[in-house]
Amino acid sequence: MAYRETEKMRQRKARARQNILECTQECVASGGFRSARITRIAGLAGVATGTIYRHFESREELFAEIFRSATQREVDKVAxxxxxxxxxxxRLEAALRQFAERALRSPMMAWALIAEPVDPRLEEERLVYRRAYAEHFEHAIRDGIAEGTLPDQDARQSSTCLVGAISESLVGPLSPTLAGQNTLSGDDKHRLVDAILIFCMQGLTGTRR
Structure with a gap:
């Protein structure tokens, strides 16, 4: 008789897989992808390292899933x-502020998603989600041109520039190597976010706001 997996077993496997994902995210949020070693994840999850590879073909596959789920949450907030x-x-100001403030509230996770040196597979995922952000911004820019609140411009190129500007402006403040030297107070974070918004909106509108 052929073996058939029962529903109870499927649910148990799903819970075990979810537990591994949650423990991996915890590792990444506390120290980036570099600190998320399989042995550490296994210890947090209370499983053997071999169990992780029964749910994920490789470390890269596990990390890619963490990257996708974490970044999608951020894209959804911008949307x-x-x-x-x-x-x-x-709406663009609100979205840019959302992006920057959420990054500064979870700096290590934001660093991992935005700028941490990663393997080629995660770099590909990063490019996919940069395009996702840009597409959302592009639609809003086109709305602004149509309603007359933004000057005529190449909406696709402007949206790409927005994503680049806000991401690059956060690299220094989020960097683990600089964070200890240059810890931002609450007021510093507010000033940083305001400065980013001023720069981005001036670029879109062509006027100082």
Whole structure:
């Protein structure tokens, strides 16, 4: 008789897999992908290292899933801000602020997603999600051009520039090697976010706000 996996067994495997994902995310949030060693993840999850490889073919596959789920949450938050009522300028400002403030609230995870040196597979995932951010910004920029709140411009190129500007401006503040030397206070974070928004919106509108 052929072996058939029962529903109870499937649920047990799903719970074990989810536990591994949660423990991996905990490792990444506390020390980046570099600190998320399989032995450490296994210890947190209370399983043998071989168990992890029964659920994920490789360390890269496990990390890619963490990267996708964590980044998708951030993309969704930006999309939510862009879907709020108001003109394109107010929605873009809200989305950019959301991006920057959430990054500064979880600096290690943000560093891992935005700038940590990673293997080629994760770098590919990073490019996919940079495009996802840009697409959301592009739609809002096109709305702004149509409603007359933004000057005519190449919306696709402007959206790409927005993603690059806000990501690059956060690299220093998020960097683990610089964080201990240059810890930001609450006021410093507010000033940083405001400065990023001023730069980005001036680039979109062509005027000082």
């Amino acid at each position: 939510e801000a862009l879907a709020e009522p108001g003109n394109a300028i107010s």
